[in-house]
Amino acid sequence: MFEDGTIINELFIERLNYFIYVILLLIGLHGMIAKNNLIKKLIGMSIFQTAIILFYVSVGVKEGATIPIYLPEHDPHGSHASHGDENGTEEAVHGPVVLESGLVKGYANPLPHVLMLTAIVVGVATLGLALALCLRIYQGYGTIEEDEILAKIERQEMRLKPSIIVKSADSPKPKTSNSENSAPKPKVSSSPSTKRSKARPKAKAKTASTATKAKTSQAKSSSPKPKPAVSKSTTTGTKKSPAKPKTTASKTAGKSTTKAKPKPRAKPKAKPTTRTKATSTAKKATASKPKPRTPKK
Amino acid sequence: MMENAIAWILIFPLFGSVACAILGMGNKKICYPIAVLSMAGSLWGGIETLRQVIASEVHRVSYIFGGWTLDKYPRGVGIEFHADILGILITLVVLGVGLIVSIYSKLPVQDETPNKEPLFYTLFLLQITGLAGICLTGDAFNLYVLIEVAALTGYGLIAMGSKRAAAATFNYVILGTIGASLYLLGVGYIYIKTGTLNMVGIHDVIVANGLADSSTMQVAFVLVGIGILIKMAFFPFHAWLPNAYCNAPTVTSSLLAPLVTKVMIYVMIRMVLSVFGVEFSFESTLWVDVMPWLVVVAIICAAVMALAQREIKRMLAYLIVAEVGYMVGGVWIYNYYGLIGSIFHVISDACMTLCLFLGAGLILRKAKTTHFDGLRGLFSKMPLTMTGFFIGGFSIIGLPPTCGFFSKWYLITGGMVSQRWEYMVVLMFSTMVMVVLFFRLIERIHLAVSESGENLGHGHGDLGLTKEQTRFDEGPLSMLIPLLLAATVVLVVGIYNQDIVNLIEIFLSEFNLPKGVGH
Numbered sequence: 001m002f003e004d005g006t007i008i009n010e011l012f013i014e015r016l017n018y019f020i021y022v023i024l025l026l027i028g029l030h031g032m033i034a035k036n037n038l039i040k041k042l043i044g045m046s047i048f049q050t051a052i053i054l055f056y057v058s059v060g061v062k063e064g065a066t067i068p069i070y071l072p073e074h075d076p077h078g079s080h081a082s083h084g085d086e087n088g089t090e091e092a093v094h095g096p097v098v099l100e101s102g103l104v105k106g107y108a109n110p111l112p113h114v115l116m117l118t119a120i121v122v123g124v125a126t127l128g129l130a131l132a133l134c135l136r137i138y139q140g141y142g143t144i145e146e147d148e149i150l151a152k153i154e155r156q157e158m159r160l161k162p163s164i165i166v167k168s169a170d171s172p173k174p175k176t177s178n179s180e181n182s183a184p185k186p187k188v189s190s191s192p193s194t195k196r197s198k199a200r201p202k203a204k205a206k207t208a209s210t211a212t213k214a215k216t217s218q219a220k221s222s223s224p225k226p227k228p229a230v231s232k233s234t235t236t237g238t239k240k241s242p243a244k245p246k247t248t249a250s251k252t253a254g255k256s257t258t259k260a261k262p263k264p265r266a267k268p269k270a271k272p273t274t275r276t277k278a279t280s281t282a283k284k285a286t287a288s289k290p291k292p293r294t295p296k297k
Numbered sequence: 298m299m300e301n302a303i304a305w306i307l308i309f310p311l312f313g314s315v316a317c318a319i320l321g322m323g324n325k326k327i328c329y330p331i332a333v334l335s336m337a338g339s340l341w342g343g344i345e346t347l348r349q350v351i352a353s354e355v356h357r358v359s360y361i362f363g364g365w366t367l368d369k370y371p372r373g374v375g376i377e378f379h380a381d382i383l384g385i386l387i388t389l390v391v392l393g394v395g396l397i398v399s400i401y402s403k404l405p406v407q408d409e410t411p412n413k414e415p416l417f418y419t420l421f422l423l424q425i426t427g428l429a430g431i432c433l434t435g436d437a438f439n440l441y442v443l444i445e446v447a448a449l450t451g452y453g454l455i456a457m458g459s460k461r462a463a464a465a466t467f468n469y470v471i472l473g474t475i476g477a478s479l480y481l482l483g484v485g486y487i488y489i490k491t492g493t494l495n496m497v498g499i500h501d502v503i504v505a506n507g508l509a510d511s512s513t514m515q516v517a518f519v520l521v522g523i524g525i526l527i528k529m530a531f532f533p534f535h536a537w538l539p540n541a542y543c544n545a546p547t548v549t550s551s552l553l554a555p556l557v558t559k560v561m562i563y564v565m566i567r568m569v570l571s572v573f574g575v576e577f578s579f580e581s582t583l584w585v586d587v588m589p590w591l592v593v594v595a596i597i598c599a600a601v602m603a604l605a606q607r608e609i610k611r612m613l614a615y616l617i618v619a620e621v622g623y624m625v626g627g628v629w630i631y632n633y634y635g636l637i638g639s640i641f642h643v644i645s646d647a648c649m650t651l652c653l654f655l656g657a658g659l660i661l662r663k664a665k666t667t668h669f670d671g672l673r674g675l676f677s678k679m680p681l682t683m684t685g686f687f688i689g690g691f692s693i694i695g696l697p698p699t700c701g702f703f704s705k706w707y708l709i710t711g712g713m714v715s716q717r718w719e720y721m722v723v724l725m726f727s728t729m730v731m732v733v734l735f736f737r738l739i740e741r742i743h744l745a746v747s748e749s750g751e752n753l754g755h756g757h758g759d760l761g762l763t764k765e766q767t768r769f770d771e772g773p774l775s776m777l778i779p780l781l782l783a784a785t786v787v788l789v790v791g792i793y794n795q796d797i798v799n800l801i802e803i804f805l806s807e808f809n810l811p812k813g814v815g816h
Contacts, residue, residue, distance in 0.1 A: 025482075032471050032475060048474070111488075119441075129449060129470065133463050
């Protein structure tokens with residue numbers, strides 16, 4: 001079975017290293033592309049790089065060869081020192097010496113291994129950077145599953161859409177209704193919080209009538225915060241609405257409840273001065289809005 | 298000092314980055330002048346090297362680090378930097394873009410990444426070191442290390458952006474690592490067969506031993522090729538690029554977008570022409586038959602996807618993917634004029650992409666958005682910015698006085714002469730898409746037309762905006778001047794195109810490229 005020349009002999013005996021390296025390479029590639037978990041992707045990446053290191057190291061192997069340091073009997077400096085030590089010039093002592101080709105055969109080529117030292121360093125740097133990125137992703141999204149991250153990113157983009165309505169509703173122009181339908185989303189994140197809170201009650205009334213998708217996105221994410229704030233300052237519906245965010249939020253991750261809570265407390269400070277514009281109808285709309293939302297979720 | 302100019306190109310940014318990291322801890326404000334000065338010094342080294350290259354007889358400057366000179370030791374011992382005309386031209390592009398972006402970076406870096414200026418400029422200068430090193434190195438493994446230096450710093454620079462940037466960077470890390478690792482694997486195969494890592498040495502061995510039919514070299518070629526294609530965001534592998542560049546900080550995207558993909562194109566040209574050699578790359582592989590069609594698919598898909606975008610930065614990112622298709626196609630139609638066009642397009646595309654991204658950064662700063670709907674009436678608000686932006690845009694389309702026209706001219710000539718009609722047609726198609734893209738933008742910016750086509754103004758010339766909204770309000774000078782400088786470069790490179798093409802012709806004259814139908 002293991003005679004020379006058969007495929008089994010070639011694969012498993014002579015070239016076992018290369019066989020293993022290809023398998024490792026494919027495992028790593030599969031892990032990087034197909035896995036959903038970011039850490040698993042990184043494990044795949046490590047396997048992938050290790051496979052290449054195995055390949056290079058296998059290339060450098062030489063049967064019966066030793067490490068590329070002069071054996072005592074080959075050492076030109078040693079032989080120089082033994083006879084005629086005064087005649088040994090500076091160059092002969094310090095400069096590199098080229099051995100005869102017959103002697104070189106006894107040594108392994110160090111270059112592939114040395115290259116891999118560099119490659120390992122690069123791999124470590126990449127892995128460290130990728131792990132740091134994982135950490136940041138986890139801090140930002142609370143998960144390291146790729147599909148959940150994508151879903152959260154999508155939800156955030158959806159949430160940005162009503163915020164454009166905030167802007168256009170805020171402007172005093174008569175043509176606002178026109179631009180509302182057309183305008184998706186200039187970013188709003190940089191606008192100061194006072195301006196946002198001023199505009200929000202109006203926007204709420206708009207979204208209640210128009211954007212149904214935005215509701216679901218708002219319910220989960222951090223935007224429940226304005227509701228308690230509004231209803232606290234008004235007289236009606238104070239009992240109800242603070243309770244609502246809890247019920248909706250309890251279904252989502254525990255983190256978002258803790259996040260959503262402290263914010264309403266901070267908000268009202270800005271409210272009394274800025275919220276002069278909000279009409280009573282808008283308030284009613286916001287107060288009544290949580291009701292239809294709960295059965296959905 | 299003069300004879301070491303090629304080393305100074307790298308020494309300035311490398312030690313500048315170290316200085317930023319150390320001195321920046323004490324005083325953050327010192328980083329910006331260090332960055333600008335080291336870029337200027339580096340550019341001086343580049344220009345000096347170009348002078349030497351042109352002056353030398355073989356049009357090549359070879360510099361071997363560590364005193365392993367060629368007269369005492371065989372080639373391949375010691376790391377060699379060799380600058381031929383192609384290498385030094387691309388290096389100059391890298392350094393020029395780096396200098397302009399470093400001047401531009403003052404305010405955006407302060408505002409977008411507050412308290413991280415030392416880190417930012419450290420990475421910035423290391424990025425330049427990596428990119429310039431890629432263009433100059435004459436060693437295949439050294440190239441891998443420098444690719445990774447550029448990539449790792451690029452990951453860091455991108456991840457400093459918005460919250461989404463981390464997720465986008467992660468994808469970039471995964472794909473970038475696959476690309477670089479495949480390249481490394483390919484270099485391993487080359488090393489097995491040729492026993493050297495020096496690019497000139499590899500080529501000599503291939504020619505001397507007739508390795509064109511060797512299956513090991515074929516595997517090496519495929520691995521290196523695919524690795525580079527992934528790194529340059531060629532169409533099926535482009536997934537990492539748009540998200541990474543859109544979510545990156547302004548300065549990062551204006552530095553990386555013009556350079557990273559173009560430098561990888563340079564690596565491909567270097568591998569195809571200098572390392573594997575014309576005969577090997579074009580005659581004994583199937584890439585000549587396959588690649589032009591992949592390019593056709595790539596350009597069409599990227600152009601259509603660019604058309605679907607509603608946000609300037611994202612649209613520009615897809616434009617880059619389409620432009621990568623142009624340049625790859627210019628190489629693989631296997632024609633003298635195609636290669637001139639490809640190399641010239643690397644230069645001009647870097648200039649115009651820089652122009653567009655600098656403009657987009659200014660728009661983002663002043664209009665607070667780069668979405669198409671936030672652009673109404675911007676021309677009356679910031680006329681200089683929009684002029685600079687549109688010079689870049691016209692260059693992408695290929696209007697005559699700009700450099701984009703001339704590079705596209707050579708590309709189309711190449712397609713025609715080599716009778717690659719599919720490539721020519723797709724270039725025309727893509728040009729038309731670019732026209733639509735940019736004139737749609739012009740319409741948004743000059744006229745008051747909404748998404749659904751309604752006119753929001755009260756008749757002709759009325760933008761439907763108040764006086765307040767259209768008042769003259771340009772961006773800060775430290776950002777505006779680099780943009781106008783970049784726009785000037787686009788025009789100057791266009792006007793003096795013949796000089797650059799002459800240089801490229803000198804470089805290409807040593808290769809045996811067909812001027813007619815090659816395949």
